[in-house]
Structures are given as structure tokens and as C-alpha cells.
Amino acid sequence: MSQYVSRIAGTFVGPPRLRLPGQHRRPRRIAVLSVHTSPLHQPGTGDAGGMNVYIVELAKRLAALDIEVEIFTRATTGGLAPTVQLAPGVLVRHVDAGPYEGLDKEELPAQLCAFTHGVMQAWAGQRPGYYDLVHSHYWLSGHVGWLASERWGVPLVHAMHTMAKVKNAALADGDRPEPAARVIGETQIVRAADRLIANTAEEAADLVRFYEAEPAKVAVVHPGVNLECFCPADGRAAARARLGLPPDAFIPLFAGRIQPLKAPDILLRAVAVLLDQDPSLRTKLVVPVVGGPSGSGLAKPEVLQKLAARLGIADVVRFRPPVGQEQLADWFRAASVLVMPSYSESFGLVAIEAQAAGTPVVAASVGGLPVAVRDGVTGFLVPGHEPAAYARALRNFLDHPELVDRMGEAASHHARGFGWDTAASATADVYTEAMHDHRRRGRTAR
Template identity: 80%
Template sequence: MRGRSHVPFGAPPHQRLRRMPRRPRRIAMLSVHTSPLHQPGTGDAGGMNVYIVELARRLAAIDIEVEIFTRATTARLPPSVELAPGVLVRHVDAGPYEGLAKEDLPAQLCAFTHGVMQAWAGHRPGHYDLVHSHYWLSGHVGWLAAERWGVPLVHAMHTMAKVKNAALAAGDTPEPAARVIGEQQIVRAADRLIANTAEEAEELVRHYGAARELVAVVHPGVNLDRFRPADGRAAARARLGLPADALIPLFAGRIQPLKAPDILLHAIAHLLEEDPSLRERMVVPVVGGPSGSGLAKPEGLHKLAARLGICDVIRFRPPCAQDELADWYRAASVLVMPSYSESFGLVAIEAQACGTPVVAASVGGLPVAVRDGVSGTLIDGHDPADYARALRPFVREPGRADRMGAAAARHAQSFGWDTAAAATAEVYTEAMRERRRLRSGHG
């Protein structure tokens, strides 16, 4: 990655000139509600899963061992699984394996914490140098573990209740007050907070009272070996059985109101009403599975397509492995992301890395992920007519997808996991340095 992935957020310059202590040797990474082994796009698995897997792999590559603790959801998996050299996934028994909704997990945090402590008790003192928790549920376990072990806590929110509640989709369920309170407690407890973008850092300060000097911005990366243009759009379409010359707007992600796939379907209905001939030369894949509040109405999107009279152009596909997902990106004329909230929008970067432009809502981290007017188009609001308007140029100009796609691939090169991991390691080092300074009585 050529761009700078870690941006200090208020750290005094003289602090950054001091001699840096050693990096951590081994960290405990916590992901209570979703396992890095789960298929992204199913249930609660999504961008955070990809984030944790890729970050852990790259940290191990720079000699920081990672042990990821996650809740066991099946008896078939062993207590620990090696995800990659230097990366171990530990399955913790906490509640029933199946049928436990994310909303019920706070009641299992005590059991999960007990499992983490049991694993730690089997090691010599000082086994973990630091705790890195992901999402607020993990933050509460990390808070206790870090205090018990006498090590720093680094926390990444990924999403925040106050931000989500301020931009709810119609009919979506607000995040509960318990989560808001829990997030505020974690912000006060953490030694460092990692935000995906400067905007997210500002939200932590504004909504949760985070200390500016404790917030660092680290842009997530993309696996540029997997997500790349490869052999091009035509070859990918042939592999997926898609027409070679069709207009293909793609939705990829979890099917839930937050991600707003319904906006795309309404936009497609607009386009077909204006130009019925498009039915013969347009395919709209929707790749993903129900998640979150979308689980309450798993067939809702299918029924909407039927009501809009567009079933003939929509192709619903289940979540797929990352290599196949890369082919869906390559095959598409454009990726459409009408989300109401995105902490960063890894899907947008992955698609661009494959040479596909993006039409996205101008929310959260998407203005960082997408270069408006160059690698894609950003839209204020969620009016389907605006998304239809942004898709029309792809109808009129057959070369637009290739032209903007080439710019998108160049733009995505500035987001690599190696630099993201190095920047995260720097945050770890700073947290350890501050902990040592306070212990020595210089605070």
C-alpha cells in the first residue's frame, strides 16, 4: 500500500519522537459474536470477519502471534484451530451452539469471559501482551481480561449504536440502550481506540466523549492477491454463466434493511419503466443471505421483486467463498451499495480492486473507500430515483464500466492489509508504551 494507513488523531508530535518500545509478541483478539471461520455474508458474518482474518494473518507475518477467541457455535469444531501460521482460533463454550441471536449474547458474556480466563490460566504469566477486542460485546470481555492480566486494551467498534440509530432504514429495529451504555463504558476503559476513518474518530469523540489522543485511524485493507482484475469481465461472466454483453449492477452483502438492497430493486424498476428494452440486456445479481433484522422476513426481498415486476432480471444467489465473490465483482458492470450506515465498506474496496466501479451512499467510510467521480459515484440520501440516475450512464455508455473500472483498480491499490497491520502494530506499541509510562510513575 502506498497511502498512509494510520493517521494520528491528536497525539502530540513530541510523543512520536520518543524511542518506541518493542512490539507485542502475542495478543489476544476477541470476537464474541462472529467467528473468523464463518462464511462472510451469512448470519452476522460480514466485513468484520474479513477484517479480523486478514489483520491477524498480516500481524502474524510481522511476528505478532494472534489468538482469536470466539463463541463456539457447533460441537463439531475442536477447541482450537490454526487459521494460519501464528494465528490460532479458540472456540469458547458460552450458551447453546445454535439458535442464540446476537441480541441474547450479553447474557452469555460471563460464560465467555470464564472460557477466556480458563485458556489464560493454562499459560505462564505474561503470555498475552495486549488485548484487541472487536465490537462492543467483545469489548466488555476485553475490559475485564486486560485488567486481570495487567495489559492494554485496544478496541475497535466497527459499528456504533448511536450512529446506526441516527440513520435507521424504514422499519429497522433501533439498537438498545444497553448497547449504548456498554459502548460508553468501553470507550472509557480502552487504552486505545481504532477507527476506520477520520469521520468515525470524530463520532467517537462527539457521541461517546472519547479522548482525541487515544483514537487512531487505521484504514482497513483489501486482499490484493485475491481481489484483482485477473482475466477480466468477459471471462468472469463466462464462469458464472452470465451474458457477455449485459448491463450487470451487482449487490453483494448481507440481506438486511441496513444494507438497503431494496433501494437497488426500486432503482432497477425505475430504469425498466423508462426503458422496457433493458429487460433483454440486464441482469441484477443479489449475492448474500439474510442477516440481522432481515432474518425476520427472509423472503422479503423476493416478494419485493415480485411486486415490482422485476423477477425476470433479478438473480438471487447465496453467500459464496471469497474466490467466487471476486468473480462476481469482476463480472459486474457496477457494484451498488445503498447502505444506511457503513463503518468503512470493505465490499466497495474489494469490488474496485477487481476493476469494478461503485455507486454508493455517501455514508460512513464510503467517501473514503470510493473516489467520487473517478472510481465511482457517491449519492446523498436513499431515493431510488437518484440511484437509477447514477446507473443510467452505464446504460448509455458501454465503455463506462471499463473506463471507471480501470480507475477503481488503481484507487484500490492504496488499500493494502500489510500497511494496515503495520499501522495497527504501531497502535499496540503506543498503548504498551503508555502503560509502561504509567506504571513507572511518570503519568
């Protein structure tokens, strides 16, 4: 059930099929646009997160399908090589657009002309027809992709990742709403794109409901997980030993960007509730928070540390900086449970990665998390954001320790249905459809 491409109009495309002679061809080379965050950046801080992982893993798997990928991203430090080989068949192109450092994401719209100029310069040095398709990620990239696709005469495939109207409908306390300019920009991209890729059926429905997307243009492709990296491996005890964590502790983990949208404060408040109810837990609890400030969280980078002190739980909370994929997998293995109380998630890659490592998840019942987490089987979904509700979910694991292993095993099995190979093959099918429809419309126009 988890591996498919579907049309919200009702038709269903099953598992990838062998392509026979005479069938529509896949693209040979695509331009991928990621203006505001580089696939080379460390996820978990700044603007780097699940989208970075998505772009990197998808690009590698597309290259394995003989689709060359060139990723255009903004240069954020001086002296970067103009191009970097990320993997065989995957090239990253750094584009100079605005100052290298100190530029917030909200200031990037003013640099889109410069970024577009850099993309066009790279294209101008190639033979005609060099790129078969443009795949843009996030609305800033979508505007560059819109112009590029029209200039090159190729289809535009766009992935929103997050949507302003959806985020504004579920704002966290203290978070700022997305600006009207973004809403307008997203609306324009939805109209211009040949295909829109959504992570879940709910996201696809949001595109239709909030942005009046044409249902026939929207495809659902679940993201994947790197199953070689995120796996149970040698188990919880070994991972805890490597990370210097107590072997018998109860460890609810938060991993991700520290900003109101991701709601790490909910976990801290839930832990305070647990300790108020049962002070003896203080010797058994270790609460790691792995990640760095991001978005509106950059304005108050110490807010979580101050909250932990104010709640009287600073002694059980351990703040750690973002880490690479291999060590992140160890944090997942070491945890008793991952806690993901986000206010909005288009999918929630972290939830799938943790489950792939054999760890159950307690998550907010929002966005794509009900797809990522099987409620009552691989973890618990919590409606709303009351800390007491999360405390009750965590108490289930404390009162029934066997749940950690039982749900962890189910979680690992569940996550194996989300491989990147399947996601890449399904995405390639979306590209193929977009190219076919684009050519057909071109013939009709003539």
C-alpha cells in the same frame, strides 16, 4: 493518502518505519476477541461480514510481522475442536458460552460471563505475561476485553466496527433501533480502552462526538483488501463465462448481508425505475443479489424476492447465496458496477474489494464510503436513498458504456492503496504506543 495512521488531535504518523534498538517494542502475542462471530464463518450471511474478513486478514498480516495472534470466539456448533490453526502464527480458540445454535446476537450479553470464564481458563494455563495486549472487536467483545486487560495487566485496544448511536441516527425503514444497553456498553468501553481504532477520520470524529472519546486515544487505520484475491485477473468476459452470465448484459451487483441496514431493496427499486423509463432495458439487465439474510432481515428472509415480484422485475433479478472469497472476486469482475446503498458503513470493505477487481461502485455517501470510493473517478456517491437517484447513477453507465472500463481501471488503481500489509503495520504501531503508555502509567501509579 489512503495508507496512514492519524490522530484526530492533529498529529500525523506517516508510513511504517524500521524499528531501531532502544525503540518501544511491539507485542509478541496478542489476544483477539470476537464474541459474536467467528473468523471461520462464511461472510455474507448471519452475523458474518466485513468484520470477519477484517479479523482474518489483519491476523495473518500481524503474524507475518512476528506478532502471534490468538482469536477467542464463541463456539456455535457442537464438536468443534477447542483450537484451530487458521494460519501460521494465528490460532482460533472456541469458547463454550450458551447454546451452540439458535442464539441471536441480541441474546449474547447474557453469555458474556460464560465467555469471559472460558477466556480466563485458557489464560490460566499459560505462563505469566503470556499475552501482551488485548484487541477486542465490537462492543460485546469489548466488555470481555475490558475485564481481561485489567486481570492480565495489559492494554486494551478496541475496534467498534459499528456504533449504536450512529446506526440509530440513520435507521432504514423497518429496521429496529439498537438497544440502550448497547449504547451504555459502548460508552463504558470507550472510557476503558487504552486505544480505539477507527476505520476513517469520520468514524474517529463520531467516537468523540457521540461517546466523548479522548481524541489522543483514537487512531485511524484504514482497513485493507486482499490484493492477490481481488484483482482484475482475466477480465469481465471470462468471469461472466464462469458464472453463466450473458456477455453483453448490463449487470448492477449487490453483494452483502441482506438486511435493511445494507438496503438491497434500493437497488431493486432503482432497477424498477429504469425499466419504467425504458422497457427495452429488460433484455439487457441482469441484477445479481449475492448474500444471505442477516440481523433484522432474518425475520423476513423472503422479503427481497417478494419485493422483486411486486415490482415486476423478478425476471431480471438473480438471488445467489453467499460465496467464498475467490468466487466473490469473480462476481465483482463480472459486474458492470457494484451498488452499495447502505444506510451506515464504518468503512465498506466490499466497495474496496469490488474496485480492486476492476469494477466501479455506486454507493451511498455515508460513513466511510466517501473514503472507499472516489466520487466521479472510481464510481458515484449518491446522497440519500431515493431509488430514482440510484437509477440516475446507473443510467450514466448505460448511456456511456465506456465509463465501466474507464472507472474500473481507476478503481483498481485506487484500491491498490489499501493493502493489508500497510494496515497491519499501522495497527502494530498502535499496539506499541498502547503498551508504552500502559507501562508508563503503571510506573507513575507506583
